[in-house]
Amino acid sequence: MKEKDIFKEKAENGYIVCFADNCPLKECCLRYLVGQKMPDTTSSYHCVNPRFQDVGTTNCSLFRKAEKVKYAKGMTHLFNEDMPKRVEPYVRQHLINSHCRTYYYEFRNGERLIPPTVQEEIRQYFREAGWNGDVIFDGFVEDYEW
Known part of the structure; x- marks a missing residue:
């Protein structure tokens, strides 16, 4: 789908838009660019x-940068046999506590994209649990931080 079509779809589906023509950030703000569509x-x-x-x-405070970021999609291969047994429950419980059980399973199954900040949070939980190896997500996609 073309970018202008994505912006038009967002505009039609309730995304909060902005029409501040005098704004110095308007050329790189998602809210303004979507509003123009x-x-x-x-x-x-x-x-x-x-x-x-x-x-x-x-x-x-309402500015949204019109720049794509790298979202992780799915984490079904996140835990492997090489990890100590304590790592998986530690990471899982901390993710559930900080987000919720539904989000955890949506992140896990790839139904909800994992933003860069949450990816780093997951890496931090692994480090806290004593795992210093790679944290491998199922895949990655680029999208805007709506």
Whole structure:
């Protein structure tokens, strides 16, 4: 799917958009770029409040960088026979505690993409459990941090 089609789809499906034309970050902000693809047939949409205190500044708290990041997809091969037995339950329990059981299984089965921050969190749990080997996810995809 082309990027402009992805932006149009997001705009039509409730993604919060921005129309701050005076914003210094607008050329690299997902919210602004998606807003520019808003079709004129849409009667209502979710939009950033233009009067919010930091909208239109270089410190905008609603800014989303229009840059793709590398998401991990699936972790069914994360645990292997070489690992000490204590590693798997330690990592699993910490992921469930920090996210939830549903997210853990969605991450595991590849139903929910694993953002870079969570990938690093998983690596940290492995280090805490005493595993210094590679942490191998099933695969990777690139997408925007919506």
